[in-house]
Amino acid sequence: MAETSTSTAARPYAKAAFEFARGQQALEAWSGMLSTAALVAVDANVKAVLDNPKLSTEHKVGTFLDVCGEALDDSARNFIRTLGEQDRLAALPSVAELFEAQKAEQEQRVEVTLVSAFALESEQEEKLATALRKRLNRDISITTQVDSTLLGGVIIRAGDTVIDGSVRGKLARLSEALNS
Amino acid sequence: MQQLNPSEISDIIKQRIEKLDVASEARNQGTIVSVSDGIVQIHGLADVMFGEMIEFPGGVFGMALNLERDSVGAVVLGDYLQLEEGMTAQCTGRILEVPVGPEMVGRVVDALGNPIDGKGPIDAKLTDAVEKVAPGVIAREPVDQPVQTGLKSIDAMVPIGRGQRELIIGDRQIGKSAIAIDAIINQKGKGITCVYVAVGQKQSTIANVVRKLEEHGAMEHTIIVAAGASDPAAMLFLAPYAGCTMGEYFRDRGEDAMIVYDDLTKQAWAYRQISLLLKRPPGREAYPGDVFYLHSRLLERSARVNADYVEQFTKGEVKGKTGSLTALPIIETQGGDVSAFVPTNVISITDGQIFLETSLFNSGIRPSINAGLSVSRVGGAAQTKIIKKLGGGVRLALAQYRELAAFSQFASDLDEATRKQLEHGQRVTELMKQKQYSPMSVADMAISLFAANEGYLDDVDVAKVLGFEKALLDFMRSEHADLLDKINQSGGYDDEIKNGLKAGVEKFKATQSW
Numbered sequence: 008m009a010e011t012s013t014s015t016a017a018r019p020y021a022k023a024a025f026e027f028a029r030g031q032q033a034l035e036a037w038s039g040m041l042s043t044a045a046l047v048a049v050d051a052n053v054k055a056v057l058d059n060p061k062l063s064t065e066h067k068v069g070t071f072l073d074v075c076g077e078a079l080d081d082s083a084r085n086f087i088r089t090l091g092e093q094d095r096l097a098a099l100p101s102v103a104e105l106f107e108a109q110k111a112e113q114e115q116r117v118e119v120t121l122v123s124a125f126a127l128e129s130e131q132e133e134k135l136a137t138a139l140r141k142r143l144n145r146d147i148s149i150t151t152q153v154d155s156t157l158l159g160g161v162i163i164r165a166g167d168t169v170i171d172g173s174v175r176g177k178l179a180r181l182s183e184a185l186n187s
Numbered sequence: 188m189q190q191l192n193p194s195e196i197s198d199i200i201k202q203r204i205e206k207l208d209v210a211s212e213a214r215n216q217g218t219i220v221s222v223s224d225g226i227v228q229i230h231g232l233a234d235v236m237f238g239e240m241i242e243f244p245g246g247v248f249g250m251a252l253n254l255e256r257d258s259v260g261a262v263v264l265g266d267y268l269q270l271e272e273g274m275t276a277q278c279t280g281r282i283l284e285v286p287v288g289p290e291m292v293g294r295v296v297d298a299l300g301n302p303i304d305g306k307g308p309i310d311a312k313l314t315d316a317v318e319k320v321a322p323g324v325i326a327r328e329p330v331d332q333p334v335q336t337g338l339k340s341i342d343a344m345v346p347i348g349r350g351q352r353e354l355i356i357g358d359r360q361i362g363k364s365a366i367a368i369d370a371i372i373n374q375k376g377k378g379i380t381c382v383y384v385a386v387g388q389k390q391s392t393i394a395n396v397v398r399k400l401e402e403h404g405a406m407e408h409t410i411i412v413a414a415g416a417s418d419p420a421a422m423l424f425l426a427p428y429a430g431c432t433m434g435e436y437f438r439d440r441g442e443d444a445m446i447v448y449d450d451l452t453k454q455a456w457a458y459r460q461i462s463l464l465l466k467r468p469p470g471r472e473a474y475p476g477d478v479f480y481l482h483s484r485l486l487e488r489s490a491r492v493n494a495d496y497v498e499q500f501t502k503g504e505v506k507g508k509t510g511s512l513t514a515l516p517i518i519e520t521q522g523g524d525v526s527a528f529v530p531t532n533v534i535s536i537t538d539g540q541i542f543l544e545t546s547l548f549n550s551g552i553r554p555s556i557n558a559g560l561s562v563s564r565v566g567g568a569a570q571t572k573i574i575k576k577l578g579g580g581v582r583l584a585l586a587q588y589r590e591l592a593a594f595s596q597f598a599s600d601l602d603e604a605t606r607k608q609l610e611h612g613q614r615v616t617e618l619m620k621q622k623q624y625s626p627m628s629v630a631d632m633a634i635s636l637f638a639a640n641e642g643y644l645d646d647v648d649v650a651k652v653l654g655f656e657k658a659l660l661d662f663m664r665s666e667h668a669d670l671l672d673k674i675n676q677s678g679g680y681d682d683e684i685k686n687g688l689k690a691g692v693e694k695f696k697a698t699q700s701w
Binding site for chain 2: 014015142164166167168169170171179180181183184185186
């Protein structure tokens with residue numbers, strides 16, 4: 008058993024938030040609020056407050072909510088309060104991440120990263136997107152990156168699945184085959 | 188080392204390049220989160236299967252053993268020092284396999300089937316999964332053919348049958364491996380392929396075993412799977428399963444094979460180490476909860492399978508032949524304690540045990556088999572007729588002798604019958620001694636046992652019993668070779684053989700000295 012990681016602690020909160028948001032038909036709003044809260048939570052100044060043992064829980068939650076200001080609605084404020092009472096405000100980034108993952112799952116959508124040696128033309132990108140949509144059987148949102156060390160070809164990352172069609176990867180495989 | 192000229196090298200490289208499949212395929216990928224003591228925690232790898240091989244950069248492989256919600260725990264099979272946090276790990280979609288087949292015979296390989304004897308690559312045609320499920324009840328056949336170990340004391344008192352699992356148990360340095368090695372040497376020319384799995388032994392010890400087997404011409408029918416003391420724990424844990432898969436190749440094709448696990452205590456230690464590092468909860472003696480299953484699933488694969496199974500397995504190529512895999516697991520006890528966790532487990536799994544004792548070893552009785560505690564639960568049905576007939580008295584004589592010997596220490600004068608029994612017991616004990624690397628044929632054993640049974644030893648000095656035996660065997664081999672051949676071939680016992688033996692021994696006693 009691995010030690011309790013932050014994602015283990017964050018999982019029930021993310022699930023609760025997601026189910027509440029889905030019930031209220033407010034997935035987009037919650038997604039925005041949670042990402043704001045997550046950004047606030049990783050801020051160095053806020054962190055210093057949260058980690059300060061001299062301050063009481065109410066004080067910490069109050070400060071946190073003040074920093075977030077108008078960005079949060081009432082139910083989100085309650086959510087932050089609950090997290091604060093359980094001393095789990097530090098887990099907010101994980102909560103936001105897991106929330107996004109569940110949202111993507113709900114919307115049958117996958118984040119795909121395309122890494123190519125040269126910038127792709129929109130026509131090529133479109134072709135790849137159609138093929139991937141068919142292959143993964145999901146709606147996809149594509150982020151592109153350029154990495155000239157690939158020498159040629161593309162690497163497609165969709166979650167844990169990786170399709171390595173780069174020249175660098177092929178050369179690495181060749182060198183492994185020759186050295187074994 | 189083979190001589191290579193430059194054009195050959197470029198040919199080989201060309202071939203390899205041709206064979207290389209560079210088609211890009213979708214693979215499940217993860218990131219190494221931590222590397223510690225041969226255990227790797229990987230984030231991602233959502234589609235990994237239990238026991239699947241995982242590929243790390245640099246051609247290092249691992250095996251997934253812990254599947255958790257956010258991470259995968261894997262053992263590294265090989266050098267883990269070059270792995271770093273942040274490296275990628277890929278699924279391979281395969282479970283661990285080793286090469287199998289007749290090409291492996293005569294070779295020394297590691298737990299993954301790679302040759303380590305410097306004799307070049309092994310051209311094995313097939314590979315097979317390391318972890319397999321044992322044949323079920325329908326596929327089995329009772330054990331009724333003998334495995335001759337060539338050791339008088341074992342073949343007479345604790346006979347082993349083909350497909351049996353007979354444990355060899357005892358403290359360190361009292362000849363456990365010696366028994367197994369003798370049994371392997373004795374299989375020369377008998378159609379039993381042997382697999383010797385060395386787990387956690389010194390490299391020098393393994394080299395010694397290989398040399399001894401080569402000296403006695405036993406490497407021609409033997410595969411050695413070696414995972415030395417300096418190898419990673421994962422290799423020690425895997426070696427017995429790998430060896431078993433190599434032995435099963437012969438079992439499934441209607442042949443006979445024998446496998447020696449030397450020893451399973453070290454495998455349990457290696458598994459304990461892996462389990463503790465994977466943070467599985469420790470139980471008794473810090474072993475994980477499934478240490479019984481570790482050995483039971485391994486030993487259950489040693490079996491005798493029936494002709495139907497063999498026919499089905501080979502798709503009709505081999506008909507009417509049963510196959511067997513006999514196992515001789517070895518367990519090392521600490522201070523003779525057989526009630527420790529692993530010894531009790533393996534005793535309960537196997538079909539009997541050969542119990543070796545330090546006190547016997549030190550008093551010169553070698554092999555130091557304790558006749559009272561050693562049993563064979565199924566071997567009796569498989570014993571050669573003649574040995575069964577003649578050897579039946581040995582166990583009894585030794586049991587009575589032990590009781591009387593303890594009792595007679597307090598009595599100053601004994602009656603005639605008791606004294607005779609004691610003397611007979613002493614001679615039988617002496618007769619059961621046997622030198623290492625000198626296995627005996629069935630006929631040799633039959634002559635020795637016949638002489639003891641019929642009282643021909645009674646007037647031989649105890650110290651001279653072994654000399655008498657040697658002279659008798661030499662005499663019989665030169666004068667009655669045809670009788671010996673007949674016994675070796677038929678293995679039966681009838682009046683004709685009895686009279687032949689009687690005449691031979693009497694003539695020897697009348698004319699020869701010892």
